[in-house]
Amino acid sequence: MTISMYQAAIPVSLHALNNLIGILEKGATYADTKKIEPSVLLNSRLYPDMFPLSRQVQIACDIVNRGAARLAGTEAPQFEDNETTFEQLIERIQKTVSHLNTFQPEQIDGSQERTITLQIRDNTLSFQGMQFLLYFVLPNLYFHVTTAYDILRHCGVELGKRDFLGQI
Structure with a gap:
């Protein structure tokens, strides 16, 4: 059995994002139960030079939105990166899930050799589609x-491997 680019990209991303929703919901419940201002958790980092929880979620959404769009040769939606609550972050993930659900297998299958070029800061990166998906996206x-999971776990949210892996 072979696996298609679509199968390797879209269902896998949807699974991870839906699990992230559950992780954030547990974070929100924890903050409410423990009477912790949610912004404390949302701005928490594992280390001072790392991004906070909210940015980790934003990047997770952006990477798959843009990745799927590049593989399909379409434009990705742009988000403002202005989420300040658990609810807003969950909504962003839901928008990402909705976007990913618009792709059909024929849009992404066959993209394994498509050249994808990215400008990241001062670097230009060039990949073939399969490398882009498997080694970057x-x-x-x-x-x-x-990292989002780890931040919340570090803050005391009762999370386990099943929260990360979800239903298989």
């Missing part, structure tokens, strides 16, 4: 979802 998605 998915690792970035997992890094930022994991």
Whole structure:
């Protein structure tokens, strides 16, 4: 059995994002139960030079929105990065899920050799579609979802591996 670019990109991303919603919901409940101002959790970092929880969620959304769009040869939606509550971050993820659900397999399948060029700061990166998905998009998605999970866990939210992995 072979796996298609669509199968490797869209369902995997949807699964991770839906699990992230559950993780954030637990964070919101924890803040409410423990009488912690939610902004304390949303602005928490694992280390001073790392992005806070809110930015981790924004980047996770952006990486898959832009990644899927680049693979399909379409434009990705742009978000303002102005979320300040758990509810707003969850809404952003839901918008990302909605965007990913618009893609059909035929839009992404066959993109494994498409040249994708990115400008990141002063660097220009060039990938073929398969490399882009497997070595850039998915690792970035997992890094930022994991970091969001880790921040909340570090703050005391009762999370476990099942929250990260979700229903399989």
